Amino acid sequence: MRFPGGTSSALASELRAIHRAGLTAALIPIQSPVLSQRRPPHPGVLAALEATGTPLVPAEARVSARLALVCHPTLLARPPSRELRVDADVLGLVMHHPPRDAAGRPQFDLDAVRDIIRDLGHADPVLLPVGPAVRRGLLADGWGALTWERDWPNLIDVEAWPAAEPGDATERLVIGRHARPDPLKWPVAEERALVYPADPTLGFRMLGVDAALREALQPWPAHWVALPFAHGGVAAFLAGLDAYAYYHHRDWIEAFGCNVLEALAVGLPTVLPPAFEPLFGEAALYAEPAAAHGLYTRLREDPALRATQGALARRLVAERFGFDRAAERLEALAGRAAPLPGRAARVPPPLPRADTILVITSNGVGVGHLGRQIAIARAQPFDVETVFFSMSKAAAFAAAEGFMTEYRPFHTAVGVAPEPWNRWLATELREAIAFYRPAAAVFDGNVPYGGMLAAFDDRPEMSRVWVRRGMWRDASPAIASRADQFHLVLAPGELCRHADPGRDGAADDSLTERLPPVLQLSPHDRLGRRMARRLLELPEETEIALLQLGAGTNFDMTLAHGIALDRLLRDPDRHVVELVSPLAPRVSPRGDRHHVRTVFPAVRYLRAFDLAVSAAGYNSFHEVISGGLPCLFVPNAAPEMDLQESRARYAAHAGWALHASAGDPYGLAAGIEALLDPDRRAAMAASCAAIPQDWDGAEIAARRIVLIARQAPVARW
Amino acid sequence: MVRRLLAGLRHRALRASLALGRRGPRAEGEDLGLMLAPERRSGAVALVWALGTAPDRIVEARLAQVLRTFDTVVFVTDGLAFAPFIEAGWLVEAVPGPAVRAAAPGRDWPRYLARRIERIRRSWQPDFEAVLGETPEAFVAAAAPPVQATASGR
Numbered sequence: 001m002r003f004p005g006g007t008s009s010a011l012a013s014e015l016r017a018i019h020r021a022g023l024t025a026a027l028i029p030i031q032s033p034v035l036s037q038r039r040p041p042h043p044g045v046l047a048a049l050e051a052t053g054t055p056l057v058p059a060e061a062r063v064s065a066r067l068a069l070v071c072h073p074t075l076l077a078r079p080p081s082r083e084l085r086v087d088a089d090v091l092g093l094v095m096h097h098p099p100r101d102a103a104g105r106p107q108f109d110l111d112a113v114r115d116i117i118r119d120l121g122h123a124d125p126v127l128l129p130v131g132p133a134v135r136r137g138l139l140a141d142g143w144g145a146l147t148w149e150r151d152w153p154n155l156i157d158v159e160a161w162p163a164a165e166p167g168d169a170t171e172r173l174v175i176g177r178h179a180r181p182d183p184l185k186w187p188v189a190e191e192r193a194l195v196y197p198a199d200p201t202l203g204f205r206m207l208g209v210d211a212a213l214r215e216a217l218q219p220w221p222a223h224w225v226a227l228p229f230a231h232g233g234v235a236a237f238l239a240g241l242d243a244y245a246y247y248h249h250r251d252w253i254e255a256f257g258c259n260v261l262e263a264l265a266v267g268l269p270t271v272l273p274p275a276f277e278p279l280f281g282e283a284a285l286y287a288e289p290a291a292a293h294g295l296y297t298r299l300r301e302d303p304a305l306r307a308t309q310g311a312l313a314r315r316l317v318a319e320r321f322g323f324d325r326a327a328e329r330l331e332a333l334a335g336r337a338a339p340l341p342g343r344a345a346r347v348p349p350p351l352p353r354a355d356t357i358l359v360i361t362s363n364g365v366g367v368g369h370l371g372r373q374i375a376i377a378r379a380q381p382f383d384v385e386t387v388f389f390s391m392s393k394a395a396a397f398a399a400a401e402g403f404m405t406e407y408r409p410f411h412t413a414v415g416v417a418p419e420p421w422n423r424w425l426a427t428e429l430r431e432a433i434a435f436y437r438p439a440a441a442v443f444d445g446n447v448p449y450g451g452m453l454a455a456f457d458d459r460p461e462m463s464r465v466w467v468r469r470g471m472w473r474d475a476s477p478a479i480a481s482r483a484d485q486f487h488l489v490l491a492p493g494e495l496c497r498h499a500d501p502g503r504d505g506a507a508d509d510s511l512t513e514r515l516p517p518v519l520q521l522s523p524h525d526r527l528g529r530r531m532a533r534r535l536l537e538l539p540e541e542t543e544i545a546l547l548q549l550g551a552g553t554n555f556d557m558t559l560a561h562g563i564a565l566d567r568l569l570r571d572p573d574r575h576v577v578e579l580v581s582p583l584a585p586r587v588s589p590r591g592d593r594h595h596v597r598t599v600f601p602a603v604r605y606l607r608a609f610d611l612a613v614s615a616a617g618y619n620s621f622h623e624v625i626s627g628g629l630p631c632l633f634v635p636n637a638a639p640e641m642d643l644q645e646s647r648a649r650y651a652a653h654a655g656w657a658l659h660a661s662a663g664d665p666y667g668l669a670a671g672i673e674a675l676l677d678p679d680r681r682a683a684m685a686a687s688c689a690a691i692p693q694d695w696d697g698a699e700i701a702a703r704r705i706v707l708i709a710r711q712a713p714v715a716r717w
Numbered sequence: 718m719v720r721r722l723l724a725g726l727r728h729r730a731l732r733a734s735l736a737l738g739r740r741g742p743r744a745e746g747e748d749l750g751l752m753l754a755p756e757r758r759s760g761a762v763a764l765v766w767a768l769g770t771a772p773d774r775i776v777e778a779r780l781a782q783v784l785r786t787f788d789t790v791v792f793v794t795d796g797l798a799f800a801p802f803i804e805a806g807w808l809v810e811a812v813p814g815p816a817v818r819a820a821a822p823g824r825d826w827p828r829y830l831a832r833r834i835e836r837i838r839r840s841w842q843p844d845f846e847a848v849l850g851e852t853p854e855a856f857v858a859a860a861a862p863p864v865q866a867t868a869s870g871r
Binding site: 385393395396399402404405406407408409413414415416417420421423424427428431435436 | 747748751752753754755757796797798799800803808809810811813816817820821824825829832833836840
């Protein structure tokens with residue numbers, strides 16, 4: 001489910017087709033060793049899982065089925081890291097890749113795959129070539145006895161692809177192609193000039209081009225329009241074309257060609273090299289590279305030919321590759337073998353045990369990392385058990401939410417050097433991991449500790465997730481590169497992402513999954529104004545200002561605190577509430593209109609307030625903005641903090657909030673005066689409400705973490 | 718190793734006085750005294766076990782007085798509301814308490830806690846130990862699941 005191209009598209013279609021056929025499927029995620037271990041799941045597969053309600057089964061859970069499909073041969077090219085307990089009448093190995101490339105070089109060791117399947121207690125797999133090209137390779141290598149007599153082509157829901165509207169223009173023909181950005185998906189230079197020629201009557205649009213590919217294909221011709229790949233954007237791209245043409249490298253054997261199938265499904269007249277003819281037949285037109293230009297000219301000059309060929313393509317694709325094929329071929333395959341000898345009558349499998357997730361949160365001056373993970377843990381389904389292993393002195397908040405919580409001191413809390421502390425941490429974590437036996441460990445912090453990674457390495461079957469907040473103050477390539485030691489890197493969404501210098505390495509990193517902002521509480525779950533004030537024991541009617549400038553343990557907020565409190569209390573009808581961290585020194589109220597409260601999560605009570613003066617940490621910032629609470633942000637600019645200044649400045653420029661520096665008495669005074677202006681407050685609230693943003697990052701993170709927890713990660717034997 | 722387990726230090730009943738006796742250099746080993754910063758290694762270390770109890774302010778004040786002669790004081794608690802200890806300048810370690818154990822009753826808590834307590838002792842190398850509430854050993858024993866009554870054991 002992590003393959004970037006056709007393999008994942010095929011899986012997504014298979015799941016939807018099975019669901020439509022009224023059959024029941026479950027998915028067991030297994031990592032393929034040929035991909036980077038932290039490549040995120042394919043969006044198309046994720047969408048199909050949600051749309052069909054297909055359950056994700058933990059890799060080691062016992063599953064009984066008539067048919068098990070292994071959806072790429074490399075999934076079992078090495079022994080899986082977790083015990084697979086699949087009890088199936090037939091095991092099919094979907095051959096999405098030929099055993100050799102065009103030059104005859106082996107692509108994987110199919111003997112090893114078969115041996116591993118045997119050693120796992122299964123009969124030999126049925127090899128399912130996705131098309132004639134793969135079938136030829138299998139037969140040539142002597143795998144004919146295990147190869148099914150029929151192909152197992154990718155399927156497509158033709159009705160889900162809007163039909164192209166053929167034009168009747170003859171002056172110019174717009175031809176397109178799309179593929180993942182891989183040089184092998186492109187012909188060699190001399191053939192590129194033939195199949196995508198410079199001709200003023202022809203326009204070429206190429207979807208799926210990134211900077212690296214442009215570099216590899218230099219010089220990039222001026223008449224080729226390059227478009228970056230965007231999941232979900234293919235249909236719109238195809239709708240803008242008159243025709244389609246796909247040629248690839250000589251060394252590449254296209255096992256199937258999902259991209260071609262999509263073009264044919266919308267009814268585009270499609271030109272392909274002759275090697276595709278056994279697969280797509282009359283649905284496409286075929287030409288050697290030297291003849292492609294002539295075929296384009298014919299299509300340009302003959303609108304009727306384009307319309308006829310397009311309609312034929314759509315009809316044939318529906319007949320040969322439509323979802324209606326799914327039930328029949330599954331039945332044909334599953335029914336071909338008698339149940340294995342000794343198989344008892346099928347009994348319902350036991351319910352899989354709860355997945356345990358070990359959440360490790362770093363030390364912090366506030367509760368940002370811990371609070372974010374509590375929000376994500378709260379969004380987990382009931383069959384997930386979250387254990388917190390926190391270095392935050394506010395770990396009690398996680399326990400109060402009902403999560404098993406352990407505390408371990410950070411090295412600064414005990415004054416010991418990082419090196420011995422890391423050795424100690426490794427020992428402590430090894431023990432905790434051995435005891436709780438988590439399916440996944442989730443780390444929320446800026447620096448994945450060496451001791452933590454060492455402990456992880458001792459349990460290769462455990463998946464690892466790094467929740468990495470952006471806005472790093474300093475670049476640290478050595479730290480950023482530790483992303484490669486995780487199976488998934490999630491970046492909580494940043495409203496001010498355009499002000500993020502990208503020092504976490506995410507800017508150049510397509511493998512990081514970016515989430516919407518992660519809030520500690522959904523905006524819908526916040527208490528109403530009256531209830532929040534009652535619970536905080538505040539007056540119901542008067543204006544109340546919120547003051548939350550952080551624990552003050554690493555940055556001097558004394559000036560900002562004093563100026564804000566003086567000015568806000570000067571007006572006799574206004575009350576001020578300070579929400580203080582349990583980590584902060586105790587604060588004594590200054591009179592009966594100054595209230596001090598410690599609550600968690602503070603955002604639950606946000607509607608109690610009419611205005612705020614706040615630091616600009618990730619959680620506070622996004623909670624205030626998502627709640628449309630007019631605010632003066634005073635960033636904590638301590639060296640170890642994230643770039644709160646950038647966040648606050650960006651929000652001020654966008655009109656969402658006001659900004660003043662903690663050391664600037666004049667800016668602070670002016671900022672608070674502006675905050676007290678009702679018109680300015682109304683404008684800020686309106687600007688915040690108009691931000692087009694999803695706020696469900698915690699829910700998405702929870703789903704991703706469960707998915708990663710249930711996969712069998714790449715084994716490191 | 719010099720270790721005096723002052724079991725007489727009970728919640729609300731601080732009656733022991735700690736006779737401070739510095740010992741020689743600490744033993745070297747992979748994880749012996751791992752949590753002691755270099756400047757603390759030659760000083761006196763006290764471990765205060767606050768298990769199954771929540772010391773009140775009177776006890777905290779008495780403790781602070783008694784423990785002031787130590788260079789390092791580590792409070793080991795089975796709760797997470799340890800802010801007062803940190804405010805008092807003490808270091809804190811925490812072990813899972815009854816609420817955590819109750820959330821996962823099927824696990825081998827006695828073994829886990831016993832090993833954790835042993836690691837705490839190894840990594841801090843205390844000269845003295847004081848006990849408020851339960852002793853570490855009683856705390857571990859209390860984590861064992863209740864024995865099922867049998868016919869022969871009635």
